Amino acid sequence: MSPKITTELLKQLRQVMKNPRYVQEPVQAYIVPSGDAHQSEYIAPCDCRRAFISGFDGSAGTAIVTEQHAAMWTDGRYFLQAAHQMDSNWTLMKMGLKDTPTQEDWLVSVLPEGSKVGVDPFIIPADQWKTMSKALRSAGHDLVPVKENLIDTIWTDCPQRPCKPLITLDLSYTGVSWRDKIVALRSKMAERKVMWFVVTALDEVAWLFNLRGSDVVYNPVFFAYAVIGMNTIRLFIDGDRIMDPAVREHLQLDSTLEPEFKIQVMPYGSILSELQAVGAGLSPKEKVWLSDKASYALTEAIPKAYRYLTPYTPICIAKAVKNAAETEGMRRAHIKDAVALCELFNWLEKEVPKGTVTEIVAADKAEEFRSQQKDFVELSFATISSTGPNGAIIHYKPVPETNRTLSVNEIYLLDSGAQYKDGTTDVTRTMHFGTPSAYEKECFTYVLKGHIAVSAAIFPNGTKGHLLDSFARSALWDCGLDYLHGTGHGVGSFLNVHEGPCGISYKTFADEPLEAGMIVSDEPGYYEDGSFGIRIENVVLVIPAETKYNFKNRGSLTFEPLTLVPIQMKMIDVNLLTEKECKWVNEYHQKCREVVGAELERQGRQEALRWLLRETEPLGRAQ
């Protein structure tokens, strides 16, 4: 990796920072965040502006350019990468270290008195604007919105914004029509006495209209906004994709409809002016509902007194609770995914000893087996295929420079998943293709105990996920071990593999109460720097639990694993398991055997079936 030479680019950027064509007054600093206008986790190439200006293309980072300086804030995952990718024009600001200034403090320390700091108001979320603006103001500076993105003005070969065809999902996949979703949304709006709801997150637009796209990698979404009134529906979307007869039929664009279900299709770029018109036309007490993570530009379009901001939108919450059709789809997707992994692990067992399988080869092979399954669309995230010391890098992705060959002497960790038209998968298995050491087995077994403790937990309806996080760690804690990430995240239904508003983490911010129908991951781990990584991850469905008693009639919940892939028995130290835990493993494997076995049989995959049967024999102790 050689650094990107940015001298000329920075010169150009500093020119446009003073060019009255783009800025009302010169700005002494310009902030380049890494997000897009929808606060997406994965962004399109045309939105990779921070990578363009700096060369640093990690998933998290904020660049700030002043007349004299160029600085990049990123976190511990990316210190090395950013240092390699950026040239000497840039100063790396290592977030999380004690002496690293915040962006605000740094700006205050380097700016001349009374400076203007510019930022694209479409890229910065309203809540971040507020914090930054307040800090700058108290030091005598101003944060100002710069309408035209200054990076775009100098990015001559900027790729086009993607505008790929849409996929329509019928009731057999979604369970609820977009009309009924609009009705439910309007009833939530009526409850809160708001007249308008602005849909800004891409997965929320996709979910609401039962459409999918492929504008962004891994997330089956498309660039669009929507504004839902009590009597109107406006969809802001570009391209001729809306001329596709299937899409027109699906959205009933050419049918005679009650006016309140008639969708007005408008250009993607007209959202701001349309929203400003809505804002200007509000009567007293008419509120407009927005996520507090919506962009500053859209938030500002609504006068402050008329805004109703919440951390979670009603769509985010409705989307998290899967209905029967979605749940069944998720089950099907996970069975197909298990078939692919049985094939993969059977293949790896034969090939690894030959010394020809690298992390990249294994990842490609996993994709190949998945792509053979019905309704496969794409991967749901970049495959983490890591062996030996690479396994300890939690967000590892094999690249040629780091690509390691799998062997019978090292632990192999595979965290992977796919988008199928009927569901999204995300599974991690940790395997050894030779003989694991006693210590490796010990650590693996503690992780397994944590996995089971969450998966088998029974807890009251409405419990928040953070209250379950310690169950996953207890066995590790007993021996002085731990892992430095959360235990689980929400999973979409043929949508984003990471979604709000629920999860299982010691961090308490994304944590709406759990209810039946929600789907989260259960993925404790243990990582030893420089030697190995262990993680055991299933996607699990929140289901009602039968209990002996029922305190205050609240009802109880537990989890049903949707992922049905064997947990490698040679990694388990059976003596460390309780009887109950042994029983859990055996029942889980029995279910893998029956459900995935039947599908392997149906698909005529006899060799993988034999592998499955061998890998799901009952564990010794609980026989």
Place this chain on the structure above:
Amino acid sequence: MSPKITTELLKQLRQVMKNPRYVQEPVQAYIVPSGDAHQSEYIAPCDCRRAFISGFDGSAGTAIVTEQHAAMWTDGRYFLQAAHQMDSNWTLMKMGLKDTPTQEDWLVSVLPEGSKVGVDPFIIPADQWKTMSKALRSAGHDLVPVKENLIDTIWTDCPQRPCKPLITLDLSYTGVSWRDKIVALRSKMAERKVMWFVVTALDEVAWLFNLRGSDVVYNPVFFAYAVIGMNTIRLFIDGDRIMDPAVREHLQLDSTLEPEFKIQVMPYGSILSELQAVGAGLSPKEKVWLSDKASYALTEAIPKAYRYLTPYTPICIAKAVKNAAETEGMRRAHIKDAVALCELFNWLEKEVPKGTVTEIVAADKAEEFRSQQKDFVELSFATISSTGPNGAIIHYKPVPETNRTLSVNEIYLLDSGAQYKDGTTDVTRTMHFGTPSAYEKECFTYVLKGHIAVSAAIFPNGTKGHLLDSFARSALWDCGLDYLHGTGHGVGSFLNVHEGPCGISYKTFADEPLEAGMIVSDEPGYYEDGSFGIRIENVVLVIPAETKYNFKNRGSLTFEPLTLVPIQMKMIDVNLLTEKECKWVNEYHQKCREVVGAELERQGRQEALRWLLRETEPLGRAQ
């Protein structure tokens, strides 16, 4: 209980609300919170203004009086009591019910346009002022500080503010001199670059100066403030108690001292003007540190730009971590407390079958036994002595109207504690003096399993208490049961029995990371309305844990029970315990036997000793 007749009082209050002698402009509403100027949990009689004006004397409630209305907000614990104690002038606002308006919403609904709402700025914490003021302002009203407390102007027979003698604590109790505490505080101030620290909480003043008092029931504190500068110490305290030679000697008031350790004693009432003088004399960048729960009056004395507000003060955090002398004192106090309870339970076992022991008699007997112990000062809270259905009332305190007789047919729950000069205790035991039912034993055993799960937990240094809360509930959750209170609170060292900033609760607000030396309670329970209550509470000390490994060199913690009182074995269903849990009970009882047994022996309490030995025989299963 007949209600207090408040017609005349309300008339008088409404007059002073318009009297230019007390208010600059008439106020259309007056708020009477239940706190004192220090946000104390227990308040002195002269501060019971809300009880005086309304008749309602529960521990939580806020009264608001307008020209037309008088309304009282309180929570579920007090709905019945408030309804009984208040006459028809008052409207009860049941907090927590869906249709109950907030104080702000109610005020907005009843006030004429552009109203003034008055409140004593010394009683309302700054953070509450902010919320209330903002809500009123957005509806066109104003929250105004009324300097003279309007209740005091009409409370002709208001008791005097207590001004009881002080107790000085030497190094053998405190471990650290007040001088060294000041030095440590100043170093924390220097770290945060603040020049002044204002001590407003009574237990923080007491802790800082190694003094105790008895101005307030149960909490060994005295009315005072302190303002600590980098070179000055000001103590605001009334009465001739400061003339006591022991106190003068302790504070070195008459010694020649370096000026930065010279304590200036000033009248309690002069805090505001002195603080205003400090505020007026600040140079740029000189900050003043206050708790964000300090009163609005004191907070306002410092211009906004100079305030440094935090939820926990450095004293609150330092006070929570007990040093060796404090820990040893707490151990001694708990051994003496256990002696008293062995005597009590032995006595109850003999007396209860006679049918003559009521809840009040039992509570008095407990106090009697405790008062026989060395350095006993007073109880640390109102004894919860409850049998049968009264046990299900979590905050029960026996009064003649509810007083029930203990019998061999009902469960008895005793939650009690004391202040000794060397430590503070708080212990709950649940006993049966006849034969408990299988169901009672089952519930008790789940609670015990939860108690043990917390007490024996091993967790990383710096873990927040809320991450341990679910361990206490897991066994109950498995059967669909739960309890509706937190699992533990911080405990002071001969100070408040409830103190911040740590605890163990699903609520995450009072939750600084746990570290060795902190002391909390471990008190899961189970309550069945109308039939019984179960709670098992020990006070436990956070100690370093030995573990097999040591991830990232963080170190691990666990708990050591300071409370050493047998857990009644006839309530335990041994078959529901794991081997590990049985072992925990047996080892705990072995320690009670050895440590408390030796003290009973020393005190010549043979009968209680025999009771202890019988109650601490090893449990069957683990033998």
